[in-house]
Amino acid sequence: MRVTEVALATSVPPVLRRTGPGGAEAGRDWLAACMASWPAPGWRVLTLNPPEEAPALPPGIEPAPAAPGVAAAYGRPGAWIADALAAACATGAPVVGLVNADILFDLDAGRRAALLDRARGGIVACNRMDVLHASQAEGPFYRYGYDLMLMPRGVAAGLDLTGFAFGVPWWDYWILLDAVLQGVPVAVVQCAGLRHLAHREAWSEPARRRALAVLVGHLAPRRAALGALGLDPVAEAAVDLLMAATPHLGEAYGVEEMMSVAGTRFGMEVVRILERDAWRLA
Amino acid sequence: MTAPWTRRIVVDLLHPVDGSGWHEAELLPGTVGFRWSGPGRLSTLRAPAPPGAGRAEALLVLQPGEAPPDIAVFLNGRPVAAAPRRLGAFGVLDIAWDAAAMAGGTLAEFWFQPARMIQLPAPGQRMRSVGFRLSTLTIEATEDGPEAGSEAAALLLGRRLLAERLPVATGRARLVLSRDGAEMHLEGARLGPTALPRLTVALGGLDDALEVALAPPGGAALRVTLRGGGGLALPGGLSPRDAVLLLRLLAALPEAFGRGVDAAEGALPEVAADWRRRLGALSAAAGVALAVALSDGPDPLAGDPGLGFGWPA
Known part of the structure; x- marks a missing residue:
């Protein structure tokens, strides 16, 4: 059996709404493509959800229960970032990470190996590349957010992420700021293999x-x-x-x-x- | 570290810049920051850079449907390759240089000279002269790059003179195509100081000759002929300046035609391709004639620069 090298945690929404070419609804297909793109040999993926969400998951995405409280704090259900990172750490993988659920991976073995290699020595914080449809191979990067983060398990265990939730801004900034203040190396990465179907800001x-x-x-x-x-x-x-x-x-x-x-x-x-x-x- | 990694140096124009010729930082919804270049035609930006060959991406903020602007770029005083392209809602200027352009140094001084300046109001304030909107400049090392040019002064002065004394614009193009002929309806064209809100460019002629008639609404037409052998015949009676202006407009017609095709619905592809090919030949001939006129013809800058284009009666 292959050892888990990377454990990624996310929170898959039960429904994703996105506008595709011609105004057609593209969220369901995009989310399915995202989920299918995450697992790979050595990469394990967990999703934390409260009972009321229960998203349909493909093989290779492991469900885990989310603690309550996100809806009360932010007005809609979801999962706490701290719980997600703790769940990833609990797998025992040497590198753990977080990914937003609407990020599509186009990461071949070489790219995954390069990310893993760098994440063994510090945090890898990846910007997303915005596209307008699934087959678009080039688009502008969004520099003001970090939609995939990878880090050594020991670094993750030393971060205090209490109070942050998926789907709400600032958790990515705090992870990186906390790490920098602790002297942990942080590399900001742009890779065309991390795609995001552009949409208007969803948070209030x-x-x-x-x-x-x-x-x-x-x-x-x-x-x-x-x-x-x-x-x-x-x-x-x-x-x-x-x-x-x-x-x-x-x-x-x-x-x-x-x-x-x-x-x-x-x-x-x-x-x-x-x-x-x-x-x-x- | 494994090979696929390339170090990036990011200059974000939202922050204070080491350089000159930039207006205050602005922020659009979605955290897109930028600065307009201006009020002068030349803007400078200094940034750390690898000592050898390199490349840079200048990310430009565009309006919907706006073409990436024509910008000449200089690195450490030398003209360098700069190719514009569209990237989603943005424009990108791909800039590249060889090791000699950095001369072993680690500080890069970029100069940007847009072809066109416009007057726009600052948010809630006065009118101001602006060129283009730069969001970020990202610099990377490369193994090799195109050789940087020389004669920066000639290029800077030439572009300024062309923009200020011999300006030409094709404006927005709408096409009416058939196998026997084509019409380009240009809106917002310009020939020197003369604005042409509407200009019809009629294309006709047999395979071995292209006949072009340019006419404002109700006005007489300027007739240009390109013969099969490459000979370009302009209408008689044009002043040296007006001949240069007309040649510049003819040279720009293929690009306008292309924009018109992009916007046209139901255009016959093979018909459009044929007219575009023929306009390409016209543009090439106009380019040669322009080179001859600028090099050895009468001074096109002599005379009153405010005098309108001498349209035939």
């Missing part, structure tokens, strides 16, 4: 702000350590604004707008810092 602004508040809560005790990363002065000020404003979310005029703008500005800075170690995988 309140959910985005709540997730941002979670990030700020994690970041606050480490505020002093941020200085070593070389943030620009505006980003430094944005962090301080976020820390001051977050406890008052929903209490006073302008707080939500300030958080949105400061969060966006801080996120841009995180991307800039991470792209100091940027790579392309052929």
